[in-house]
Structures are given as C-alpha cells and as structure tokens.
Amino acid sequence: MEKLAIDGGTPVRTKAPIVETDVFEQEEFDALMAVAKSKKLRRAEVTLEYERTIAEWFGTKHAIAVTSGTTALHIALAAFGIGPGDEVIVPPYTFVATDTAVLEQNAIPIFADVDPVLLTMDPEDVKRRITPRTKAIIPVTISGTPVDMDPIMELAKEHNLWVLEDACQSPGARYKGRLVGTIGHVGVFSTITGKNINTGEGGFVITDDTDLYEKMWGYMDFSRRRSLGPASKYHFDLPCTNYRITNMQAAVGIQQIKRLAQMNKTRTENAHYISEKLAGLPGITLPPEPEWGERVYFYYLIRLLPEVLGTDMLNFAVALAAEGVYNINYLSTTRWMIPQHLEPLFVNKAGYGGTKCPFECPWYEGKVEYYRGLCPVAEKACEEVLWLASVHPLLEKQDLDDVADAVIKVVNAFIEKKEKGIPINYATDAHRAALAY
Ligand SMILES: Cc1ncc(COP(=O)(O)O)c(C=O)c1O
Numbered sequence: 001m002e003k004l005a006i007d008g009g010t011p012v013r014t015k016a017p018i019v020e021t022d023v024f025e026q027e028e029f030d031a032l033m034a035v036a037k038s039k040k041l042r043r044a045e046v047t048l049e050y051e052r053t054i055a056e057w058f059g060t061k062h063a064i065a066v067t068s069g070t071t072a073l074h075i076a077l078a079a080f081g082i083g084p085g086d087e088v089i090v091p092p093y094t095f096v097a098t099d100t101a102v103l104e105q106n107a108i109p110i111f112a113d114v115d116p117v118l119l120t121m122d123p124e125d126v127k128r129r130i131t132p133r134t135k136a137i138i139p140v141t142i143s144g145t146p147v148d149m150d151p152i153m154e155l156a157k158e159h160n161l162w163v164l165e166d167a168c169q170s171p172g173a174r175y176k177g178r179l180v181g182t183i184g185h186v187g188v189f190s191t192i193t194g195k196n197i198n199t200g201e202g203g204f205v206i207t208d209d210t211d212l213y214e215k216m217w218g219y220m221d222f223s224r225r226r227s228l229g230p231a232s233k234y235h236f237d238l239p240c241t242n243y244r245i246t247n248m249q250a251a252v253g254i255q256q257i258k259r260l261a262q263m264n265k266t267r268t269e270n271a272h273y274i275s276e277k278l279a280g281l282p283g284i285t286l287p288p289e290p291e292w293g294e295r296v297y298f299y300y301l302i303r304l305l306p307e308v309l310g311t312d313m314l315n316f317a318v319a320l321a322a323e324g325v326y327n328i329n330y331l332s333t334t335r336w337m338i339p340q341h342l343e344p345l346f347v348n349k350a351g352y353g354g355t356k357c358p359f360e361c362p363w364y365e366g367k368v369e370y371y372r373g374l375c376p377v378a379e380k381a382c383e384e385v386l387w388l389a390s391v392h393p394l395l396e397k398q399d400l401d402d403v404a405d406a407v408i409k410v411v412n413a414f415i416e417k418k419e420k421g422i423p424i425n426y427a428t429d430a431h432r433a434a435l436a437y
Helices: 028-039 045-058 069-078 095-106 123-129 148-160 210-220 226-234 245-258 260-278 315-322 328-336 376-384 396-422 431-435
Strands: 064-066 087-090 106-113 134-137 162-166 186-190 201-207 300-305 386-388
Touching: 045 064, 045 201, 045 245, 045 328, 064 069, 064 210, 064 245, 069 095, 069 134, 069 162, 069 186, 069 201, 069 210, 087 095, 087 210, 095 106, 106 328, 123 148, 134 148, 148 162, 201 210, 210 226, 210 376, 245 260, 260 300, 260 396, 315 396, 315 431, 386 396
Parallel strands: 087 106, 087 134, 134 162, 162 186
Antiparallel strands: 064 201, 186 201, 300 386
C-alpha cells in the first residue's frame, strides 16, 4: 500500500494548492476600462445591453440583472405576490439563500426531500408537502444537474403554484432540450466569483412573463415603474429596496455570457477527465448524468460509500487534504455537510427582531418544525457527498491528475486498512467540533 501523506508518506501534490480562479481575459479588462472611461459607473445603458445579451442567450423575452443570486430569488418571490402566511416548497440540499429568500417575504420554507442519486428535488416528496397554503416551488439544479421538471410543472398546474427555478449553479444545463431556468415562471442565476459566469458579485432573473418582468423590475429598483420612464422616479407604492448592479459588473457579464458555452465545455471536459480516471474505483460514486438532459458542471461531487471505505467523510477529507488537493476549510465554510433544515436558523426558528416571526406569526395558520428526520435522503447525502473540487476552465491537466490520483490513493488505502482491521481516526475533535450541528 502506498503510504498516505497523513501517515507520513509523500503527498500526491507538493506544489502550491489548487486555487479557484475565474476566466477574466483581455475582453473583460477592455470592457471594464471602457465603462471607467465613460464615467457612467451606475446602472445605465451597458446594464441594459447586458440584460439584452442574457435574454438573447437564453431565448427569453426578458432578463433583469441584480446584485446577487439571492436578490434575484427575492424579487421573483416578491413579484409572485408571496407574503405572510404562505408556504414555499424548497429543497434542503442547496445553498441557504434558496431557503432564506422565502423568509425575506415573511413566508415559510417547507422542505421537500431530494433524489438520492441526483440530489435534486424529488417531485413525489414535493407532492406530499403541498398544503392549501402552498404558493410556490423552488427546484434547484444542484451543481449543474437538471431537475426533473415535468412532474413539478404538472403539480404546479394542478395546484396553481408558481415555479421559481434556482439555476444559480447551472447556466447552460438543459432539461429535455430546454435550457434550465426557462421552464418555470422565472429562472434565477448567480454570477458570484467561482460560478460558471463571473461578475464578482451579481445575479439575474429571466422570464417570458411580461407582467412578472415589470413587477420584478420594480422590486429591483425601489418599486419604480419601468413603463413610466424617468417619471417613475417618484413612484414608491410597494415595499421595496435597491438591488441594482453597476455598469462595471454588466460590462464584464456581457463578455462572460459570450464565452459561457466555451467555459461550460471546458468544465465538462475537466469533469469527464476526472471521471475517466476514477471509473471503476470501489467505495465512491461519480457525478450522475441524468437521462432527461444535459448537465453542466459547477463543482465535481463524489459520494463516499462508508460501508466500503470503513469510515466517514470527515476522515476521508482530512486524508485528502494531507495529499495537497483539498482544503479542509471547505467543509466548514461552504457547509455542504449540513442539510439546510438543520441549520440553527430553522431549528430555532430564529425570526426577525428576535421573534419567531414569520415561523410563528398570526398570519401563518400552519405549524412548522425543522428537525432531524424531516428529509432523511438529504441528511444522508450531506454525510456522504463530498464537494471534491471546482472544475473551472483554467485548471491544468496536472491539477486534474492530482485530484484524481489523490482520491485513488486514499480510497485504496482506506479499503486496505478496513480489510486489515486498522482503525481510521484522522479527524480530530477540533475538526468534528467545527462541523458539529
Ligand atoms: C443554489 C444557489 N442558490 C442561490 C445562491 C445565491 O447566490 P449569491 O451568492 O449570488 O447570492 C447560490 C450561490 O451562491 C447557490 O449556489
């Protein structure tokens, strides 16, 4: 057996750690400089051009650029008319923003479990969670995997619900030929650094529904009415806020959208390269390719099979980190180990102003509790699915080799230790405490 670095062996990677970085070429620099020279830094013509570029790329009637994926989710829910007393069905295997956007409208996130392989919303469980208070469903295309949308759209039709696609991790993925984000009433995307499109911070919504577009536009900009043009400046007739982006982000975004297809292609090639190297390795499963569409790749996820490896994900991650290909802080910083319904925010029903509002509020006629066992599939996934590495387009072959070789090395060593009855205890109490929930 090759000695693991954590046992004193030589790490697979001795050169500098792999860093997440974004494609930012001469075109982005030039576009940014042009805005700087124009001295029109705030939302103006360049942002409108960005929105036209987005709408054209996705083939939708409308697009609105906003400050983040989170605020994109918020303006969509606001435009749907979601409010106090309403329930919105969300998945627990996602970034917390999907679920907290619902709280922004004083509505209640109701968690529906995910598919054990794809990790996307399970339509059967969505069906079980619908009540007379349900107003919307938010399916999330996690790390580029399209959700099975037909049954979700059917449920929505039957129960008169809005569908908000959280496609923050998947611009360019397709479900049965249709671009993810164009199937529900509104699709939302994040363009924060590290995502498939990068504008530093940012996000956007797309829709074919002109009424929703006008409403979302208002929520993006202090409830102003777009149709009134400059006169809209003094129309504030709804609760509202400011989610405008700058022309600087828009200028970068235009260039990023132009190179999105190529960047996605390279991400997929990187992911497939790792998959080819890991194919047939026992003890792990590789990222799924759903039958109903074409996925894109944000991160490369593997599932660890504890019964084969003889240990849990934390020991695996610590051993992998010692091989020089994994940053152990990822586990606690991205917190993908925690199903969202078990975050203290939900378990404690920590509401606004120190109250339990909206979870326990006179407007809400239901009763909601968040506890372990609520979504068992997602809970198990959080214990076993490792967000191994970004597959961003600037990775070199050596980086991909190092990631795959380190996984092979650790898997083989763990299996051998298991067969020999050698206990695996690499995770310290400090690691476990940092990740406890
Ligand atoms: C699935 C998902 N939804 C929402 C968000 C929120 O996007 P942002 O960070 O741009 O607010 C993110 C990512 O950050 C995400 O991955």
